[in-house]
Structure formats: structure tokens, C-alpha cells
Amino acid sequence: MKNSKKKAKELVRIFEIAVAMRAARLSPEFVVKSVRLALDYDGARELMLLWAQAPSAQDCEDVEADLQDEIDAHHSRSNLQRGKRKVVRFDDVELIAKDIEGFKRHLRRIVDQQGGISALAHKTGIPQPSLSRFFNSVSVPRRVTLYKIARALGLRDDEIITNWVA
Amino acid sequence: MRVLITEWALDSYLDLRHRNILSTSDFKRKVRPDVELLKLEMPLSHPKFSNPKFWGPAKDLNNRVISKGFKMKWHNMGSGKFQLRLAIAVIKNSAFLCQGYVKQSEFVDRREMAKLRIRIQDIEQGDFELRGSL
Numbered sequence: 222m223k224n225s226k227k228k229a230k231e232l233v234r235i236f237e238i239a240v241a242m243r244a245a246r247l248s249p250e251f252v253v254k255s256v257r258l259a260l261d262y263d264g265a266r267e268l269m270l271l272w273a274q275a276p277s278a279q280d281c282e283d284v285e286a287d288l289q290d291e292i293d294a295h296h297s298r299s300n301l302q303r304g305k306r307k308v309v310r311f312d313d314v315e316l317i318a319k320d321i322e323g324f325k326r327h328l329r330r331i332v333d334q335q336g337g338i339s340a341l342a343h344k345t346g347i348p349q350p351s352l353s354r355f356f357n358s359v360s361v362p363r364r365v366t367l368y369k370i371a372r373a374l375g376l377r378d379d380e381i382i383t384n385w386v387a
Numbered sequence: 388m389r390v391l392i393t394e395w396a397l398d399s400y401l402d403l404r405h406r407n408i409l410s411t412s413d414f415k416r417k418v419r420p421d422v423e424l425l426k427l428e429m430p431l432s433h434p435k436f437s438n439p440k441f442w443g444p445a446k447d448l449n450n451r452v453i454s455k456g457f458k459m460k461w462h463n464m465g466s467g468k469f470q471l472r473l474a475i476a477v478i479k480n481s482a483f484l485c486q487g488y489v490k491q492s493e494f495v496d497r498r499e500m501a502k503l504r505i506r507i508q509d510i511e512q513g514d515f516e517l518r519g520s521l
Contacts, residue, residue, distance in 0.1 A: 264504030267448050271497055280494050287498055291505060310519075315411075318401050359405040360398040 282350035
């Protein structure tokens with residue numbers, strides 16, 4: 222009984238945070254997906270709690286980017302969009318990073334020609350901090366993210382898939 | 388123990404290298420030898436693992452221990468004197484390297500521990516990608 226009361230309280234808190242996220246103008250799609258993830262994963266629930274407790278605007282944005290990363294990762298898996306991943310040799314890591322960096326730089330040029338990151342955020346429903354993180358890092362891009370960006374930019378899917386897509 | 392490199396770990400390593408936080412030299416001389424200690428038959432009996440400045444349990448937002456979650460720690464890494472952490476899930480006698488990060492603040496640490504909880508749940512459900520092993 223105690224556990225179910227505690228669980229109910231936690232759930233109510235998640236929905237309160239979802240309302241606050243909408244008030245902060247995060248897209249409905251993002252908020253709904255965050256809540257769904259939080260219902261399945263204790264860690265995602267914690268991320269939402271951290272969003273509500275974030276000490277600065279930057280910390281808030283970092284959590285938004287974390288949540289979007291998790292949403293994309295779990296979406297990819299649930300749609301069985303996993304390809305067969307290569308085992309990576311340590312000596313190849315520098316080349317992989319350069320490859321990904323070059324690809325993202327090229328993509329960023331197209332984004333900038335079409336209104337920049339904020340326009341892309343509006344078109345894709347992906348929070349701006351998440352897109353900034355995507356373009357500023359050399360982490361392996363996720364297929365679901367690339368497809369959303371491709372549609373927003375009017376690119377064909379084959380124009381946007383790189384060797385290292387996850 | 389087997390030491391397995393997940394996709395999450397690869398992503399975080401790429402990011403740390405890209406941000407010039409972790410040099411190849413630091414990785415080869417400091418990080419990798421320490422992580423390789425996990426390959427020992429009974430790694431946790433190695434004296435290093437009883438040093439809380441090197442190894443300890445992962446804790447959640449409420450400071451409770453995260454089951455199967457651990458952190459390996461390096462202090463004053465590189466020229467920027469970064470606090471480097473590696474979040475590891477130990478499940479069924481395998482050490483899954485999950486994510487490396489710089490502990491810039493307690494808040495950053497809490498975010499990473501929340502993500503580790505998600506990783507652990509995914510690994511237990513068989514929902515993960517491996518990119519290699521040590």
C-alpha cells in the first residue's frame with residue numbers, strides 16, 4: 222500500500238512537470254514522449270525531476286537534450302531500426318570522429334541556409350538544446366533524428382544517411 | 388570479468404576526444420590500464436577498488452545506491468584538471484562501460500546517474516549495442 226501511494230505521488234509529480242514543460246513552450250510531442258519514457262524508466266523519471274530542479278537555464282537545456290537523446294534512442298530500438306553495428310577498433314576512433322564531424326558540418330550549412338537551429342527546432346519538434354548538442358558533438362547520429370532533419374530540410378533520406386548512423 | 392564497450396561509451400569517448408578533454412596519451416596511460424583491472428578474476432579485491440576516490444557505487448537523485456551501478460573516477464585529468472568519471476553497469480559478471488563524462492557539478496553528476504539507470508534497465512532487457520570489448 223505504501224509503495225503504491227508513493228508510486229502514485231511520483232506519477233502525479235511527473236504530470237505536474239509535464240504541465241510546466243508545456244508552459245515553458247516545449248513542444249507537445251517532446252513532452253508526451255518524455256512522460257511516456259518516464260513511465261517506463263526510473264532514470265527518465267529522474268531526468269524530468271532534474272529538469273524541474275535545474276539550477277540554471279543551461280542546466281535545464283542540458284536535461285532537455287538528455288531527454289531528447291533518450292527518446293530518439295528508444296524510438297530507434299522500438300522500431301527495430303537498429304542496423305548491425307560494427308565493432309570499432311581503438312585506432313579507428315579518430316577517423317570516425319573526423320568523418321562524423323565533417324558530415325555534421327555539411328548538414329549544419331544546409332540548416333543555416335534554411336533559417337538556422339531555431340527554425341529547425343520549430344519544424345522538427347526537437348528542442349533547440351538537443352539540436353545544438355547534435356551539431357556540436359561528434360556522437361554517432363541516430364537514424365530517427367536524421368530522418369526528422371531530412372524531412373524538415375526537404376532532403377531525401379539517402380542524402381542524409383552517413384556511414385556511422387545508429 | 389568481461390569488460391564490454393557499449394555504443395553509449397563509444398559516443399561519450401568520441402565526445403571527450405572532440406572536446407580535447409581526454410588525450411590519447413591520457414587514455415592509454417591512465418584510463419585504460421585502470422579499466423582493464425576489471426578484467427581480473429576478482430577485480431574488486433584489487434586494492435584500488437577499496438579507494439572511494441577511485442571506485443564507488445553510483446547513487447541516484449536521492450543519494451540511494453543504484454543497484455548494479457558503479458563509477459570509476461579520475462581526478463585532475465589533463466591540462467584542464469578535469470574530474471573524469473566512467474559510469475559502469477556490472478551485470479552477470481560483465482562490466483558494461485556505459486558513459487564517460489566530466490563531473491563539472493553535482494547536477495551534471497545527477498544527470499549522468501539518471502542516464503545510467505536507464506542504461507542498466509536497457510542492458511537487463513537485452514536492449515543495447517556493443518561496439519567492442521577490452
